[in-house]
Amino acid sequence: MSTDIEITVADGVQVLRFLRAGKKNAFTGAMYNAMSAALDAAESNEAIAVHVFIGSGGVFSAGNDINDFLRRAEASAEGGGADGIPAPSLDFIRRLPKVGKPMIAAVDGLAVGIGTTLLFHCDLVYATPSASLRTPFLDLGLVQEAGSSILAPERLGYPLAFELICLGEPFSAERALRAGLINAIVPAAELEATALTAARRLVAKPRQALISSRRLLRRGHAAIASVIDEEANSYKELMASAEAREAFTAFLEKRPPDFAKARKAR
Numbered sequence: 001m002s003t004d005i006e007i008t009v010a011d012g013v014q015v016l017r018f019l020r021a022g023k024k025n026a027f028t029g030a031m032y033n034a035m036s037a038a039l040d041a042a043e044s045n046e047a048i049a050v051h052v053f054i055g056s057g058g059v060f061s062a063g064n065d066i067n068d069f070l071r072r073a074e075a076s077a078e079g080g081g082a083d084g085i086p087a088p089s090l091d092f093i094r095r096l097p098k099v100g101k102p103m104i105a106a107v108d109g110l111a112v113g114i115g116t117t118l119l120f121h122c123d124l125v126y127a128t129p130s131a132s133l134r135t136p137f138l139d140l141g142l143v144q145e146a147g148s149s150i151l152a153p154e155r156l157g158y159p160l161a162f163e164l165i166c167l168g169e170p171f172s173a174e175r176a177l178r179a180g181l182i183n184a185i186v187p188a189a190e191l192e193a194t195a196l197t198a199a200r201r202l203v204a205k206p207r208q209a210l211i212s213s214r215r216l217l218r219r220g221h222a223a224i225a226s227v228i229d230e231e232a233n234s235y236k237e238l239m240a241s242a243e244a245r246e247a248f249t250a251f252l253e254k255r256p257p258d259f260a261k262a263r264k265a266r
């Protein structure tokens with residue numbers, strides 16, 4: 001079990017707390033596996049009615065660990081049969097539209113990549129004034145994931161979805177609230193209590209009716225599983241590109257990427 005994530009259950013609420021603040025809570029394979037196992041186990045566990053995702057150290061999550069992306073990209077370049085999104089991450093993503101119980105996110109600080117696209121799958125999202133949502137997929141030479149090809153335009157409308165996904169524009173808490181991405185902005189000191197209070201209100205509801213109501217609210221989302229596969233196929237192609245490799249390497253070497261040079265060296 002990863003020590004970078006703490007998963008606890010109390011009073012019907014399963015809390016998944018990211019504890020990798022030194023790396024801005026970037027998700028490792030072990031963290032994804034722990035989240036997948038916890039979401040799976042909860043489906044048949046009467047003691048759990050609701051999930052709450054929360055960060056630590058003033059950060060929600062900096063998204064997928066870029067070291068894992070670089071390893072996949074290098075394996076692809078060497079013809080090693082690597083195939084795009086790392087397996088633990090894709091397994092987790094594939095679960096998201098299948099989760100039956102409500103999910104709540106408590107977002108303080110940065111929510112990058114899957115840190116933002118996870119929010120599209122949550123039923124309630126609370127954020128602090130310092131929250132900043134960003135999906136720099138394109139700048140990494142990649143495409144969006146987790147079904148956000150459908151969920152972002154549905155939630156935000158096309159123009160704002162394009163700004164988020166393709167321009168990589170950060171959305172402040174205020175803008176995210178106006179855009180309908182989050183439910184409320186609350187002071188950092190009240191974030192966890194706000195999320196837990198909402199979770200406990202859901203715990204107190206008739207359980208089967210809650211799960212059915214949520215499923216019905218999401219019934220238009222039948223295409224999400226197949227769009228997740230389409231997104232994963234694009235990852236497969238793009239992960240092998242010189243530009244993606246350059247983007248990952250540049251981030252880890254703390255320098256701006258040189259895409260033109262990477263293309264020429266191809």
Ligand code: COA
Nearest residue numbers: 022023024026062063064065066067110112113114136137
């Ligand atoms: N993968 C791996 N390591 C990451 C990471 C990620 N996604 N995000 C942050 N880190 C690491 C940094 O490499 C750094 O490690 P180091 O201290 O060993 O050098 C540490 O976390 C702190 O990050 P740093 O960049 O110094 O903090 P910052 O406050 O200046 O910037 C971010 C924070 C999140 C804006 C910046 O780290 C970032 O852009 N991260 C990448 C986000 C991303 O592209 N995610 C993938 C989306 S698909």
